[in-house]
Amino acid sequence: MGLSIEGLTVWLGKRTVLDGITAELRPGRVTALLGPNGAGKSSLLRAMLALIAVESGRVLLDGCDVTALDPRTRARWLGYLPQSAELAWNIPARSLVELGRAPHRSPFAGLDETDRAAIERAMALTDTVRFADRLTHELSGGERARVLLARVLAGEPDWLLADEPLASLDPAHQLDMLGRLHGFAAEGRGVVVVLHDLSHAARIADDVLLLSEGRLVAFGPAADVLEPERLEQVYGVGFERVGDVLVPTPPRNGEGDRAR
Ligand SMILES: Nc1ncnc2c1ncn2[C@@H]1O[C@H](COP(=O)(O)OP(=O)(O)OP(=O)(O)O)[C@@H](O)[C@H]1O
Numbered sequence: 555m556g557l558s559i560e561g562l563t564v565w566l567g568k569r570t571v572l573d574g575i576t577a578e579l580r581p582g583r584v585t586a587l588l589g590p591n592g593a594g595k596s597s598l599l600r601a602m603l604a605l606i607a608v609e610s611g612r613v614l615l616d617g618c619d620v621t622a623l624d625p626r627t628r629a630r631w632l633g634y635l636p637q638s639a640e641l642a643w644n645i646p647a648r649s650l651v652e653l654g655r656a657p658h659r660s661p662f663a664g665l666d667e668t669d670r671a672a673i674e675r676a677m678a679l680t681d682t683v684r685f686a687d688r689l690t691h692e693l694s695g696g697e698r699a700r701v702l703l704a705r706v707l708a709g710e711p712d713w714l715l716a717d718e719p720l721a722s723l724d725p726a727h728q729l730d731m732l733g734r735l736h737g738f739a740a741e742g743r744g745v746v747v748v749l750h751d752l753s754h755a756a757r758i759a760d761d762v763l764l765l766s767e768g769r770l771v772a773f774g775p776a777a778d779v780l781e782p783e784r785l786e787q788v789y790g791v792g793f794e795r796v797g798d799v800l801v802p803t804p805p806r807n808g809e810g811d812r813a814r
Contacts, residue, residue: 555581555631555712557602557744561611564594564601570768571597574611577763577773581712581744584735586755586776588748589765590789595748596637598765599715602746603634615713629657633711635703637718637748641690647701648686651677654708676707679734681727695722703731713744720754732758752793752800756780764788 557579564572572594579585587595600606602613604620613620615631623631633654643650654676655669665673677683680700690698699722706714716735720728736758739745749755755762755776762779764771766788772779780800782793792803 555616555744556614557581557713557746558614559598559602559611560614562598562601562613563609563611564597564606564768565609566597566606570609572601572608573768575765575770576611577770579744579746579761579763582739582742583760584739584745584747584758585761585763586747586749586759587763587765588750588752588755589771592767593765594768595765596717597768598763599634599717599746599748602715603632604628605634626657629711630709631712633706633709633714635706635714635716635719637721641698641702644689644691646687647682647690647693647697647704648673648677650690650701651682651686651704651708654705657709672710673704673708676704679707680704681730696724696727699723700727700731703734707734707738711743713746714738716745716747718748718750720749720751728754752780752785752802753798756798756800 559575559577562572562575563570575598587598589595597606601608602620615623620628651673652665655665655672659669677686680703682700682704685693685697690701693701699719703719714735719731723731732754735745735747759776761774762776763773764779771788772784782795785793793800794803
């Protein structure tokens, strides 16, 4: 199930936050969404989920405009892991994960065997079984982030759109999360993930979509896009490769202004 972004322009307030973005995202691959703060990464994810209105252009999922899909179908096809791990509901972690099955069943139906198997699998994958009975407000930020991932995985979406999923995780769980995202794509599903750490992107991404000020700077295989000179132009700091890791270095001219 391919995900095509065609000439997407989004205005928020009076600002153009996305300006004519076009990219053909492929399932079975991890696409990292990169760019400085305010580049439009979250807005692009939200537009792909039909959570914000677009001014022009469209997003096609398996050839269907996402805005024309009924919400349950959209939720079955597109799983969303938002940036904030804040939760309104203080319910046991397992109950939260169970909510991930909602798009698969009618509102008042109980969980069936398929639902229970998907929930157990998602909780095992995210290492959340051991706090399944604890209330979500009593979990640490990282534990809550993993429960939220479990909720999305329980829905078995065709695409997973994750906004900075590593933000509150310790290094072990960051690597684990990267492995999960990679494994999800290896099953033939699609992954779009917003990342700030370019080393993580270099490690996990098959493709990179690089944004700056709402415009597409580059889209293509990670090895081609993650080019130190291009990154320096976009981020305003230098990058050098240390082994397979991209390490930021201070701006060469010492001024820190972005070359635009
Ligand atoms: N509701 C809104 N109304 C007006 N402008 C907004 C709104 N939400 C976001 N913006 C602006 O849109 C631009 C893109 O924001 P967005 O959150 O998509 O960027 P981002 O690349 O995800 O940033 P970050 O890395 O800081 O999370 C920013 O300039 C932001 O200030």
